[in-house]
Amino acid sequence: MILAVASGKGGTGKTTVAVNLARAWGSSVQLADCDVEEPNAHLFLSGILQGEESVVIPVPEVNEALCNGCGECGRFCAYHAIVSFGTKPLIFPEMCHGCGGCAKVCPEKAIREVGHRIGVAKTVQAENITLVQGCLDVGVVMSSPLIRAVKARLQNGLAAVLDAPPGTSCPVIATLRGADFVILVTEPTPFGLHDLRLAVDMVQELRIPFGVIVNRVGIGDDRVHAYCHEAGVPILLEIPDDRRIAEAYSRGELIIEALPEYRDHFEGLREAVLERISQNSHPRSQIMPRVAAPGASGSQR
Numbered sequence: 480m481i482l483a484v485a486s487g488k489g490g491t492g493k494t495t496v497a498v499n500l501a502r503a504w505g506s507s508v509q510l511a512d513c514d515v516e517e518p519n520a521h522l523f524l525s526g527i528l529q530g531e532e533s534v535v536i537p538v539p540e541v542n543e544a545l546c547n548g549c550g551e552c553g554r555f556c557a558y559h560a561i562v563s564f565g566t567k568p569l570i571f572p573e574m575c576h577g578c579g580g581c582a583k584v585c586p587e588k589a590i591r592e593v594g595h596r597i598g599v600a601k602t603v604q605a606e607n608i609t610l611v612q613g614c615l616d617v618g619v620v621m622s623s624p625l626i627r628a629v630k631a632r633l634q635n636g637l638a639a640v641l642d643a644p645p646g647t648s649c650p651v652i653a654t655l656r657g658a659d660f661v662i663l664v665t666e667p668t669p670f671g672l673h674d675l676r677l678a679v680d681m682v683q684e685l686r687i688p689f690g691v692i693v694n695r696v697g698i699g700d701d702r703v704h705a706y707c708h709e710a711g712v713p714i715l716l717e718i719p720d721d722r723r724i725a726e727a728y729s730r731g732e733l734i735i736e737a738l739p740e741y742r743d744h745f746e747g748l749r750e751a752v753l754e755r756i757s758q759n760s761h762p763r764s765q766i767m768p769r770v771a772a773p774g775a776s777g778s779q780r
């Protein structure tokens with residue numbers, strides 16, 4: 480069972496939800512920090528390092544003796560990571576996606592692939608949580624391959640919570656693919672609503688069942704609630720704008736440990752999600768939230 484926690488924008492409390500949900504799971508669970516550009520789940524979980532591995536992607540290396548400068552490799556590469564001007568190609572490893580296409584199209588078999596490090600994947604055991612964390616090297620922009628490497632380290636058959644990067648771009652898609660359910664975390668503000676709409680579009684496109692957590696209830700207005708109500712999007716949990724939560728967060732503490740009265744909320748969240756996932760025995764169309772078409776009345780409030 481794979482559950483992803485995502486949000487259309489940063490700063491909504493996505494990691495707070497992911498780490499507290501994992502701690503409240505009640506049994507062994509995996510937590511994958513897929514926000515590899517700035518992983519922060521470890522700040523809330525002290526544990527014992529179990530392993531650390533470099534993650535590499537295959538990038539091309541050209542055998543000059545075989546290359547005839549035909550330029551096929553450069554014409555194939557959509558990312559301009561290999562460029563030929565009728566001579567031996569120039570290679571820009573930091574732009575390479577490691578697809579292997581240039582090697583395949585080279586008529587002279589002049590290209591072989593070599594490993595190029597993009598970051599590390601660490602495994603930490605923190606009580607009931609096995610935290611798998613990706614950390615991109617400084618200056619590297621290829622986060623999706625590292626996210627896939629983090630997910631590949633998850634153990635089959637053991638529940639996993641994925642802490643996705645913010646937004647709706649490729650690294651988020653790389654995180655969400657294969658998830659059984661997505662929790663979208665938002666806040667009750669116009670910005671929160673705008674980015675929630677984008678996130679809803681994304682999970683609808685991926686056809687993954689989802690629900691919403693509204694964080695910092697008490698700030699902003701009721702437009703997020705109205706949108707969810709009118710679109711048939713289930714609100715799984717509301718977290719109040721409680722100054723004590725912010726203080727616990729700033730100290731690197733879990734909400735459910737600093738403020739035990741919140742434990743029930745996160746255990747209830749787990750139950751709500753498991754129940755919705757169990758509905759997967761039904762056709763997806765029956766469990767996918769009904770989302771109003773863009774511009775539908777009420778959603779523009």
Ligand code: SF4
Nearest residue numbers: 556575576578579581
């Ligand atoms: S492996 Fe793919 S992305 Fe990298 S240089 Fe070759 S064609 Fe471009």
Ligand code: SF4
Nearest residue numbers: 546547549550552585
């Ligand atoms: S496709 Fe092969 S032979 Fe042609 S320029 Fe690229 S490396 Fe050289």
